[in-house]
Amino acid sequence: MAFAASLVELQAEASCPICLDYLRDPVTIECGHNFCRSCIDQRWEGLQDIFPCPVCLHHCCERNFRRNTQLCHITDILKQIPTMRRKRKRQENPFCKEHHEVLTLFCEEDLELLCPQCGHSSDHGGHSLIPTEEAAASHRRKLRSYIEPLREQVEDAEKDFEMQISKDFELRWMMDNQRSALHYEVEQFKHFLESEQDEIHTRLFNEETCVQEKINEKKTQILNHSSILKSLLSEIIRKCLQTDLDLLTGIKSIHSVYENLETPAAFSCELKEETFTLLPQYFGLHKMISTFQVDLTLDPETAHHNLTISPDRKTAIFQMRKQNCVQNPKAFKFYPAVLSTEGFDAGRHFWQVEIGGKGEWSLGVCKESFSRNALLSPSPRNGCWQIQLWTSTFRPWDSVNPRRIGIFLDYELGEVSFYNLKNRSHLYTFNESLTEKLMPYFSIGPSSKSLTMRLVKDEC
Secondary structure: OHHHHHHHHHHHHOEOOOOOOEOOOEEEOOOOOEEEHHHHHHHOOOOOOOEEOOOOOOEEOOOOOEEOHHHHHHHHHHOOOOOOOOOOOOOOOOEOOOOOOEOOEEEOOOOEEEOHHHHOOHHHOOOOEEEHHHHHHHHHHHHHHHHHHHHHHHHHHHHHHHHHHHHHHHHHHHHHHHHHHHHHHHHHHHHHHHHHHHHHHHHHHHHHHHHHHHHHHHHHHHHHHHHHHHHHHHHHHHHHOOOHHHHHOOHHHHHHHHHOOOOOOOOOOOOOOOOOOOOHHHHHHHHHHHHHEOOOOEOHHHOOOOEEEOOOOOEEEEOOOOOOOOOOOOOOOOOOEEEEOOOEOOOEEEEEEEEEEEEEEEEEEEEOOOOOOOOOOOOHHHOEEEEEEEEOOOOHHHHHOOEEEEEEEEOOOOEEEEEEOOOOEEEEEEEOOOOOOEEEEEEEOOOOEEEEEEEEOOOO
């Protein structure tokens, strides 16, 4: 009896865990378990990247296996002992709870396992009923077709989650920038804006809190969606490794979940920019910029040889260099200056200049006939109206924030006004009777070091 029991166990070891019959062309996979080559090929059909062992579910990294020649010989020997062979049952067939018959049919309409009597009932009249083996093969193929789309949806969900995280950081960055700008204006006008500051900070905090809650809610939705996708993907992979009847049991819920997947929409927001209620003259300057601002370009033909004009003709940089023998007659000879290409003989016009670096500079307007070859100091007497200042890198304010100057020309009133756009303050106004075309004028002192002038055009 002990010999017979041992022989039965040996026959069981020589059987395939998938088909439960003697191994045919046995192969060994990475974890050490043995299968018929055709059985493991069928079970791994359509899988990529991960190939789970049907016995221990070990994840094999590659779809390869070794032919087990010795096991093949052992199986051939065992086949020669028919008297001791016990045909193992292929599986425990579940029974219908109502009729106590084996579930051999599958309803394609209701996605349910049925016994022959259930198949003839009125509940399934006219429905497509097929054998469980055929249904399992069909649904195994269908489930495998879900795997790749689900993997892609998992990747998309993870990307969406990362995007929401970046939007979270972007929100904080934008809020920090707004706070910095608002704080600067508060410092300039704090003697009459302290109460306004508290109100704006409250609105910003409320808006940030509201948007933050929406982003957190969206992150949670995406994270939950990703978990559902991963869970469904794992369930489908596990189902594909099960026997036919186990695979079909509960298959309806898996199809339902897959077909009703909804990807959460990404959340985006546009923040409302807050501004202070400033003094009336501030709004006057703001209206002046938005109404009369012009887009100027520098004229390279008028530029002194020590001034380098950028390709977009918006920036002038002072660089000491030797004078060429051939000089443009339109260029300034003695002063590092340059004119705008555009000139004005009527109307109101506003332009902005940003100053960077260290050194002396001057801005203004001059008559079109202003001499560019004479060794004369520019002044209203000889047709040049300008302000002249010195930028020093030893002053913290100038080194951190380039100085920005606004020039406003009202030709009919004969006014040329200058504004410090950093603190919205008025610097100076010339009053003259204007009769000739005026050209915007830009000059950098000869003692300057790496000084730059840049024409800018934006909202104040």
